[in-house]
Amino acid sequence: MNKPQVILRHCDSYDPARIAQIIGEGMDQLGVQPRGRTLVKPNTVISHKEFFAHAFTRPEFLDGLFTAIRQRDSLVKELFLGERCGITIPTRYAFANAGYIKVLRKHKVRADYFDEGPQVERQLKHPDALREFILVPEGIAKCEFLVNAPKFKAHPWTKVTFALKNYIGIQDDAQRLIDHDHMLHTKIADLQEVISPGFIAMDGIIAGERTMLTPTPYPLHMIIMGINPVAVDVVCTHIVGLDPKEVDHIAITAGRGYGPIELQEIEILGDVSLEEAQKRAASLKLTLERIEEIFNGKSNLSIYMGPPPDTYEYCWGGCPGSLFEAVQIIDSVQPGVYHQVKPMHMVIGAYQGEIHAQPGERVLFLGDCTAWKGQIGGKSVDIPFSYKQRQQLNPYKTSSGDVVAKMISTYRNIFRYRGQQVIRVKGCPVSVAENVLYISWLGKVVNPYLHPKIFFNFSFYWAIAKIVKFWHRLKI
Numbered sequence: 001m002n003k004p005q006v007i008l009r010h011c012d013s014y015d016p017a018r019i020a021q022i023i024g025e026g027m028d029q030l031g032v033q034p035r036g037r038t039l040v041k042p043n044t045v046i047s048h049k050e051f052f053a054h055a056f057t058r059p060e061f062l063d064g065l066f067t068a069i070r071q072r073d074s075l076v077k078e079l080f081l082g083e084r085c086g087i088t089i090p091t092r093y094a095f096a097n098a099g100y101i102k103v104l105r106k107h108k109v110r111a112d113y114f115d116e117g118p119q120v121e122r123q124l125k126h127p128d129a130l131r132e133f134i135l136v137p138e139g140i141a142k143c144e145f146l147v148n149a150p151k152f153k154a155h156p157w158t159k160v161t162f163a164l165k166n167y168i169g170i171q172d173d174a175q176r177l178i179d180h181d182h183m184l185h186t187k188i189a190d191l192q193e194v195i196s197p198g199f200i201a202m203d204g205i206i207a208g209e210r211t212m213l214t215p216t217p218y219p220l221h222m223i224i225m226g227i228n229p230v231a232v233d234v235v236c237t238h239i240v241g242l243d244p245k246e247v248d249h250i251a252i253t254a255g256r257g258y259g260p261i262e263l264q265e266i267e268i269l270g271d272v273s274l275e276e277a278q279k280r281a282a283s284l285k286l287t288l289e290r291i292e293e294i295f296n297g298k299s300n301l302s303i304y305m306g307p308p309p310d311t312y313e314y315c316w317g318g319c320p321g322s323l324f325e326a327v328q329i330i331d332s333v334q335p336g337v338y339h340q341v342k343p344m345h346m347v348i349g350a351y352q353g354e355i356h357a358q359p360g361e362r363v364l365f366l367g368d369c370t371a372w373k374g375q376i377g378g379k380s381v382d383i384p385f386s387y388k389q390r391q392q393l394n395p396y397k398t399s400s401g402d403v404v405a406k407m408i409s410t411y412r413n414i415f416r417y418r419g420q421q422v423i424r425v426k427g428c429p430v431s432v433a434e435n436v437l438y439i440s441w442l443g444k445v446v447n448p449y450l451h452p453k454i455f456f457n458f459s460f461y462w463a464i465a466k467i468v469k470f471w472h473r474l475k476i
Contacts, residue, residue: 004228004259005030006235008270008277011205012221019064019223020071023201026225027068029269032199035075036144039112040065043151043166043203045086046213047098050453051332054208054217057151059099061203065149066107082112082139084169084176086213087329087432088403091115093461112139115172116469122194126256129190130179135395136194140170148197148229152204152220152236155212156287157184157321159247162236163200163229167191174398179390181369181429182308184317185248192229192258200226202236209285213432214328218284222272230259231266238263239277240284291320299338300443301327302356306349308369309387318429319348319367326435333454334446341443347372347383362442363421366435368428377421386426403433403449404462410437 007029009022026032042057062081069079081104085094091113095101104111114137122141123133140146150166158165165188168176179187204222208215226232230253237244244250244261254261268274287294292303303323308315323346331337345355345363350371357363357376365372368387375381417423423442427434440447448454 003265003267004231005226005267005269006231007225008235008268008272008274009223009225010221010272011223014058014060014205016060016063016067019061020067022223023065023225024068024071026201026223027072027199030199030225030227032072032227033075034069034073034145034147034198037078037080037142038069038073038076038145038147039080039082039139039143040069040109040147040149041166041169042081042083042149043153043161043169044083044091044094044098044100045169046089047085047094048454049097049099051448052214054206054215055151055153055213056094056098057149057203058205059103061205062100062149063103063106065147065201066103066109069147070107076145079107079109080112080139081109082114082137082143084114084137084172086169087436088173088406089458090461090465092465093458096457096461112137113465113468114139114170116465117472119172119175124190124193126190126193128186128256129193130183130186130390131395133395134171134190134194135175136170137172140195143195145198146195148200150200150202151208152202152222152224153208153212153215154210154240154284154286156210156324157317158188158249159242159286159288160233160237160240161212162202162233163197164188164192164233164249164253167194170194175395177429177431178393178395178398181318182315183390185252188249189252189256192253192256197227197229200224200229200232202232207281207284210287211325211328213325214332216285220280220284222277222280228259230254230261234259234261234263235266235268235274238274239281240286241278241281242286287324290314291324294324295327295338300341300343301338302343302345304345304347304351304353304355306351306370308349309385315349315369315429319427322429322432323348323366323435325432326439329432329436329448330440330445333448333451337445341439341445344439344443357421361421362423364423364425364438364442366425366427366430368426379421381422383424387428402462402466406431406433407437407449410434411441414438414441
């Protein structure tokens with residue numbers, strides 16, 4: 001059996017012509033031939049030229065990628081760019097802020113906003129899958145050739161986000177939050193059953209370190225290509241100095257037979273050796289700390305952690321990560337928020353111990369798996385579990401709510417607990433958006449959704465997205 005090939009190519013600038021040449025050569029070397037309904041899936045989790053400039057696959061990269069595809073599109077019937085961005089933002093808004101619209105028009109590519117169209121049921125056959133079926137956008141279900149175009153980034157929930165993790169964006173919000181907890185790695189493996197990539201081209205020209213929503217730019221000057229997503233991710237983890245066997249979603253997916261986890265079973269090609277790539281990434285910072293290590297004693301936020309209800313000691317895929325990313329988002333629009341936010345206390349999981357809250361300092365019990373019993377401010381507090389086993393969750397009956405709905409529910413919950421020191425926040429997980437709203441409101445810091453440089457443009461695209469989604473429902 002031939003070894004899966006991963007190509008490492010040097011590229012030191014976002015020159016679309018140079019990118020097109022490199023990707024085209026990679027496609028030819030791998031024998032890639034796009035066909036039928038071809039869909040390119042970028043990583044556009046969040047975008048803004050000023051505040052979130054390095055979180056997404058760059059438009060120049062897509063410009064070069066589309067050029068390479070168009071030069072080899074004799075079998076392509078339709079060409080789409082499809083995505084569901086993160087934190088309940090309309091994907092239309094993310095595409096516009098990322099600068100994609102001009103690129104789409106240039107190459108006559110249609111946008112497929114996964115949050116606006118109908119969802120389709122796909123069965124999962126692996127015996128270790130978290131559920132029997134999942135829902136994915138119709139655009140994914142109809143796709144005949146998928147081009148995975150992720151961004152090379154660190155990730156506080158999963159250590160890294162490369163080709164495999166980029167599949168989280170093939171589900172709408174209501175679906176992606178299901179199992180987005182300490183079983184997130186298994187969910188990522190489950191999603192690989194939906195569709196296999198025909199080609200992978202990763203934007204590593206400017207990589208992202210430390211976080212995935214607000215990454216610090218890191219000049220890696222590379223484009224990584226391949227067909228097998230496990231092989232691509234294994235090589236990328238070695239580049240950043242990680243053992244792929246210790247990145248759970250890579251290990252689980254490899255264990256299901258999707259690709260090799262041993263480096264010697266992969267053929268590395270290109271003009272950048274693995275050793276050279278490792279030297280380039282030697283200073284790239286990951287986020288491997290628990291959030292209490294990040295915040296306690298270093299900010300006005302005090303974190304109290306307990307284990308989730310199953311077997312994991314720490315819920316890497318759920319509330320802790322969303323809380324960290326929420327603070328990073330606020331810090332992007334209000335630098336220094338770590339010490340400007342009013343003192344607050346966050347409790348996650350089955351914490352056992354004292355909570356050292358002073359009078360007037362709010363205490364938030366975050367997530368359905370949080371439970372605690374004790375005294376706060378001289379009053380008895382009893383927070384019970386409200387966690388539901390995942391088998392009880394019906395994908396057809398879940399709703400994450402759009403950001404406006406989340407604003408309403410958040411402020412309603414705050415009003416419900418008015419005059420009380422303790423606030424119970426339900427969710428599994430409590431989303432990044434909800435954490436942003438609670439922290440900005442109770443901590444008396446800026447709400448990014450209402451920032452003047454965001455609000456008006458955001459509102460415009462939110463309204464369009466709602467109209468289009470309503471129109472799709474009428475047609476159904």
